[in-house]
Structure formats: structure tokens, C-alpha cells
Amino acid sequence: MITARSLFLFVLAAVAEIGGAWLIWQGWRENRGLWWIAAGVIALGAYGxxxxxxxxxNFGRILAAYGGVxxxxxxxxxxxxxxxxxxxxxxxxxxxxxxxxxxxxYAPRAVEG
Known part of the structure; x- marks a missing residue:
């Protein structure tokens, strides 16, 4: 269950970050306007x-792994x-x-502590 929750969160993070960046791209590069950019900024904030x-x-582990996703x-x-x-x-x-x-x-690790 913990792995499934973790995977879901990684997918959710990817949708928020990639979607947010895409919205900003569309707003700026494709001239769709400030509302697209604003929506992108909100999505990027949600990703955070x-x-x-x-x-x-472990923050570093989470962000390093997320890079692959x-x-x-x-x-x-x-x-x-x-x-x-x-x-x-x-x-x-x-x-x-x-x-x-x-x-x-998800590699097996010795218990930290």
C-alpha cells in the first residue's frame, strides 16, 4: 500500500510540474495569454x-528519484x-x-536509525 501511494504521488507530481510548465509554455511561446501562465504557476506551486x-x-532521495519520473x-x-x-x-x-x-x-535498505 505504501508503494502504491508513493507511485501515485510521483505521477501526481509529474502531472502538476509538467502540466504547469506546459501551460506557461503555451501562455508565453504560443501567445495564449496570462491566464495560461497563471494556471501554470499555480500548478507548479501544487507540485511543490x-x-x-x-x-x-528524505528530500534529496525524493527529488532525485522524481527526476526519472x-x-x-x-x-x-x-x-x-x-x-x-x-x-x-x-x-x-x-x-x-x-x-x-x-x-x-524502492531498493531494499537497512533500517535507518
């Missing part, structure tokens, strides 16, 4: 809070939202990042 709900108490999630966002088609190197790189994410977050 999501990580605090992770069961692991961010990489893979960014490519997936591009596919789903912008019609981006990753090549095999994008997919291999994302796979490596997700492997790193899994090792950092």
Missing part, C-alpha cells in the same frame, strides 16, 4: 507540495498532448531513468 506527502522523509513523464506528455514521437534513444533514455527511479526509491 505533492512531494511533501511522500512516505520517505519527470524525464519519462515529459516524453509521455509530449506524445499525448503535442503529438511528439520519441525515437528509440528517447525511449531507452526514459527507461534508464525509470530504472534509476526504481532503484533510488
Amino acid at each position: 507540495f505533492v512531494a511533501t506527502f511522500q512516505p520517505d522523509p 519527470f524525464v519519462a513523464g515529459s516524453l509521455l506528455w509530449g506524445v499525448l498532448v503535442d503529438g511528439f514521437r520519441p525515437d528509440r534513444w528517447d525511449l531507452i533514455g526514459a527507461g534508464l531513468c525509470l530504472l534509476g527511479f526504481a532503484v533510488i526509491m
Whole structure:
């Protein structure tokens, strides 16, 4: 149950951060206006809070692991939202990042304390 909650929080963080950055991109680069930018800033702020709900108490570990989720999630966002088609190197790189994410977050560890 703890792992499922953790994974859900990582996905939620990715949607908030990638979505927020995309909204700002759309507002600025695609001239959609300040409301898009404002929504992006709010989403990025929400992302900052999501990580605090992770069961692991180590900030550095959470953010390091999240980097792998961010990489893979960014490519997936591009596919789903912008019609981006990753090549095999994008997919291999994302796979490596997700492997790193899994090792950092879920490898067996001695109990700290």
C-alpha cells in the first residue's frame, strides 16, 4: 500500500510540474495569454507540495528519484498532448531513468536509525 501511494504521488507530481510548465509554455511561446501562465504557476506551486506527502522523509532521495519520473513523464506528455514521437534513444533514455527511479526509491535498505 505504501508503494502504491508513493507511485501515485510521483505521477501526481509529474502531472502538476509538467502540466504547469506546459501551460506557461503555451501562455508565453504560443501567445495564449496570462491566464495560461497563471494556471501554470499555480500548478507548479501544487507540485511543490505533492512531494511533501511522500512516505520517505528524505528530500534529496525524493527529488532525485522524481527526476526519472519527470524525464519519462515529459516524453509521455509530449506524445499525448503535442503529438511528439520519441525515437528509440528517447525511449531507452526514459527507461534508464525509470530504472534509476526504481532503484533510488524502492531498493531494499537497512533500517535507518
